[in-house]
Amino acid sequence: AVNWPWKPCSKQITALARLPLGIALSLPAMVVILALRDNAPPGRARHSGEALVKSEFSLVNHLGRRVTHKDFAGKWQLVFFGFTYCPDVCPTTLASMGQVIDSLGDAADKVVPLFITVDPQRDTSKALAEYVTAIHPNIIALTGTPEEIKAAAQSFRIYYAKVDKEDAPAGYLMNHSGFIYLMTPKGGYEAVFTEKSDPPAKIAAAIKQRL
Numbered sequence: 001a002v003n004w005p006w007k008p009c010s011k012q013i014t015a016l017a018r019l020p021l022g023i024a025l026s027l028p029a030m031v032v033i034l035a036l037r038d039n040a041p042p043g044r045a046r047h048s049g050e051a052l053v054k055s056e057f058s059l060v061n062h063l064g065r066r067v068t069h070k071d072f073a074g075k076w077q078l079v080f081f082g083f084t085y086c087p088d089v090c091p092t093t094l095a096s097m098g099q100v101i102d103s104l105g106d107a108a109d110k111v112v113p114l115f116i117t118v119d120p121q122r123d124t125s126k127a128l129a130e131y132v133t134a135i136h137p138n139i140i141a142l143t144g145t146p147e148e149i150k151a152a153a154q155s156f157r158i159y160y161a162k163v164d165k166e167d168a169p170a171g172y173l174m175n176h177s178g179f180i181y182l183m184t185p186k187g188g189y190e191a192v193f194t195e196k197s198d199p200p201a202k203i204a205a206a207i208k209q210r211l
């Protein structure tokens with residue numbers, strides 16, 4: 001789906017690329033993120049938005065195993081919400097996350113890249129496995145019941161919504177926030193990036209600085 005502040009970045013599915021940008025705009029999520037950015041000077045400063053975003057979930061990974069945030073305690077998390085049928089933002093963002101992990105070298109084992117679907121109806125563990133293993137072997141994709149996905153999205157303050165679209169696969173798309181969160185080894189908020197404004201090298205440098 002097309003997500004503020006991005007323009008469609010793929011013309012592969014031209015019908016989808018014509019989606020109006022405005023419908024993807026999530027005012028509540030945007031306000032949270034702008035607050036985070038505005039109040040987040042570089043370094044170790046605490047900021048007001050930090051308490052709003054936390055990593056708490058109970059989901060099923062792409063290998064079909066139940067996992068919670070506690071399974072990732074002690075690791076930094078790089079977290080992105082999306083869906084496998086996304087024509088533009090998700091594939092480019094996940095590719096970028098893969099490049100970030102590669103840029104970390106030996107430190108890559110301290111960072112877990114998580115991809116949480118907002119489309120559990122289609123994104124089963126099996127569908128996610130086929131999708132993410134083709135992008136990067138380290139990415140862990142997570143799905144769950146609609147209620148579990150909703151709870152995870154609320155924990156990260158992620159917006160998503162199903163949008164009917166006649167010529168899309170199965171007749172719908174998912175609009176969703178396009179933020180990449182860096183979460184601390186304790187599951188708290190550390191930083192937020194977007195694929196559009198933060199190239200992989202920049203995200204990797206920001207992570208290395210904190211390891």
Ligand code: NI
Nearest residue numbers: 001086089090
């Ligand atoms: Ni997407």
